[in-house]
Amino acid sequence: MLNKREIFETQHMIDREHLDIRTITMGISLRDCAHGDAKVATRKIYDKITRCAERLVPVGRDIEREMGIPIVNKRISVTPMALVADASETEDYVPFAEAMDRAAGECGVDFIGGFSALVQKGFTSGDRKLIAAIPEALAATKYVCSSVNVASTRAGINMDAVRLMGEIVKKTAERTAGQQGLGCAKLVVFCNAVEDNPFMAGAFHGVGEPECVINVGVSGPGVVSYALKQVKGEPIDVVAETIKKTAFKVTRMGQLIAREASTRLNVPFGIVDLSLAPTPAQGDSVARILEAIGLERCGTHGTTAALALLNDAVKKGGVMASSQVGGLSGAFIPVSEDEGMIAAAQAGTLTIDKLEAMTCVCSVGLDMIAVPGDTSAETISAIIADEAAIGMINTKTTAVRIIPAPGKAVGDTIELGGLLGSAPVMPVHTESSAEFIHRGGRVPAPLNSLKN
Amino acid sequence: MHAIITVIGHDRVGIIAGICVALAGVNVNVLDISQTILGGMFTMVMLVDVGEASVPFEKVGETLDEEAARLGVNVRIQREEIFDAMHRI
Numbered sequence: 001m002l003n004k005r006e007i008f009e010t011q012h013m014i015d016r017e018h019l020d021i022r023t024i025t026m027g028i029s030l031r032d033c034a035h036g037d038a039k040v041a042t043r044k045i046y047d048k049i050t051r052c053a054e055r056l057v058p059v060g061r062d063i064e065r066e067m068g069i070p071i072v073n074k075r076i077s078v079t080p081m082a083l084v085a086d087a088s089e090t091e092d093y094v095p096f097a098e099a100m101d102r103a104a105g106e107c108g109v110d111f112i113g114g115f116s117a118l119v120q121k122g123f124t125s126g127d128r129k130l131i132a133a134i135p136e137a138l139a140a141t142k143y144v145c146s147s148v149n150v151a152s153t154r155a156g157i158n159m160d161a162v163r164l165m166g167e168i169v170k171k172t173a174e175r176t177a178g179q180q181g182l183g184c185a186k187l188v189v190f191c192n193a194v195e196d197n198p199f200m201a202g203a204f205h206g207v208g209e210p211e212c213v214i215n216v217g218v219s220g221p222g223v224v225s226y227a228l229k230q231v232k233g234e235p236i237d238v239v240a241e242t243i244k245k246t247a248f249k250v251t252r253m254g255q256l257i258a259r260e261a262s263t264r265l266n267v268p269f270g271i272v273d274l275s276l277a278p279t280p281a282q283g284d285s286v287a288r289i290l291e292a293i294g295l296e297r298c299g300t301h302g303t304t305a306a307l308a309l310l311n312d313a314v315k316k317g318g319v320m321a322s323s324q325v326g327g328l329s330g331a332f333i334p335v336s337e338d339e340g341m342i343a344a345a346q347a348g349t350l351t352i353d354k355l356e357a358m359t360c361v362c363s364v365g366l367d368m369i370a371v372p373g374d375t376s377a378e379t380i381s382a383i384i385a386d387e388a389a390i391g392m393i394n395t396k397t398t399a400v401r402i403i404p405a406p407g408k409a410v411g412d413t414i415e416l417g418g419l420l421g422s423a424p425v426m427p428v429h430t431e432s433s434a435e436f437i438h439r440g441g442r443v444p445a446p447l448n449s450l451k452n
Numbered sequence: 453m454h455a456i457i458t459v460i461g462h463d464r465v466g467i468i469a470g471i472c473v474a475l476a477g478v479n480v481n482v483l484d485i486s487q488t489i490l491g492g493m494f495t496m497v498m499l500v501d502v503g504e505a506s507v508p509f510e511k512v513g514e515t516l517d518e519e520a521a522r523l524g525v526n527v528r529i530q531r532e533e534i535f536d537a538m539h540r541i
Contacts, residue, residue, distance in 0.1 A: 002532070002535045002536070002540075004495075006535060007456055007458060007459075007497055007535055009538075010534065010535055011458065062510075065509070066509050068529070068534065069534060249538045249539075252537040252538050253534065253538060255537065256537040269455050438471070448479070
């Protein structure tokens with residue numbers, strides 16, 4: 001029989017250290033929903049999503065109850081909608097987002113991702129229509145998340161798409177100004193987007209994925225923080241070992257839940273994503289882990305090194321605990337969703353420039369950052385270009401999820417609510433990048449893409 | 453299907469009896485009990501078999517919650533797999 005110490009350790013992690021399963025995400029292919037008539041296509045989309053995901057939420061709740069571990073989100077990701085909608089003879093893609101939204105509402109999920117386009121090398125006519133529809137789609141829907149992949153290591157950076165997305169981010173913020181630019185919290189611009197990401201807002205069901213699949217994202221910054229407090233003053237390799245052991249335990253939970261959900265829903269198990277995803281709750285912060293490693297405040301010198309160690313140790317611990325690892329698998333650093341990051345940004349220690357450096361060594365990129373409402377579209381495009389360059393050269397996923405908060409200036413804070421948290425408006429460089437962005441064209445794929 | 457029940461609370465007469473009667477009422481078999489008093493707190497871990505329970509898992513939990521409220525203790529039931537996954541390779 002298990003010993004009491006082990007049982008109470010697990011319960012302590014759940015009760016006091018915020019251990020949870022962050023998301024069960026069902027990926028659904030909509031490739032068979034394409035139709036010349038947009039009305040038929042949107043009906044097929046609604047029908048397929050609601051048919052496949054009908055039992056997702058109740059099954060998630062059952063597992064939660066029986067295992068005694070919270071499953072915070074149940075979500076759906078679908079085929080990038082530009083691929084599905086391309087066949088329809090229509091200029092307006094907003095109804096496709098509305099069909100996704102209705103289906104998500106019917107299934108009772110928290111979010112649905114996949115109002116997406118993959119344009120790293122160029123646009124199809126469907127891609128252009130989808131991107132044009134993003135501001136309205138995100139304003140008109142509640143659950144829909146959107147993403148656009150503008151670059152990859154193999155293709156280089158589509159600078160026309162980078163320029164366009166700067167404008168789309170601005171329009172999305174303006175279109176949802178009444179909610180402090182909330183639409184931008186549901187819009188991600190990627191380089192090297194992954195096809196099996198269970199996390200929002202960037203989840204979509206890639207073209208190489210099966211008909212339907214279950215992906216699980218684990219969490220556990222609070223558990224890592226707690227473990228590190230027990231090794232205060234020890235050498236850094238003890239820190240790495242402690243993180244590895246903790247990540248192993250956390251990931252084993254994810255693997256168990258993924259298998260269980262897959263069996264009960266009769267849907268293949270895809271991957272466990274080993275990400276350390278923070279929440280705005282006290283004690284569930286990635287920034288506080290970095291501080292527990294020995295930094296007075298996240299963002300000071302040493303932050304990038306500490307984050308690199310954390311990110312690597314999480315992967316090393318997690319990869320042994322799961323049969324299939326995928327998604328983004330690394331530490332997330334979303335500013336508004338992390339209580340410690342918010343504090344560090346408010347103190348001025350954590351800047352966008354430092355965050356950019358941090359994105360070189362961890363999962364994803366400049367995430368959930370509020371900038372002044374008068375930030376130009378070209379500056380946002382240039383921020384996207386910088387992140388895309390980091391991703392392209394380092395063969396990793398990077399992304400930008402940025403909120404030019406309408407009417408807000410540095411010193412203000414926007415409240416997005418729930419897991420999206422609150423974001424202090426951070427300063428950006430005011431010198432212009434417009435001439436660079438207006439050049440357009442494509443950044444050629446880097447030499448390190450030529451692997452064959 | 454095995455589950456772990458943990459009971460924590462101020463010690464009093466009849467905690468084990470109350471929990472066991474509640475479990476018997478829904479046909480849940482007790483396989484092992486480990487109980488101690490830690491710093492004045494009653495602490496018990498039980499391994500039970502819920503495979504033959506007369507009600508769904510959720511109802512077993514509700515039955516235990518009712519009994520726990522009557523006894524003034526905290527009780528929790530979780531499937532054994534979650535602990536095995538974390539602590540056994």
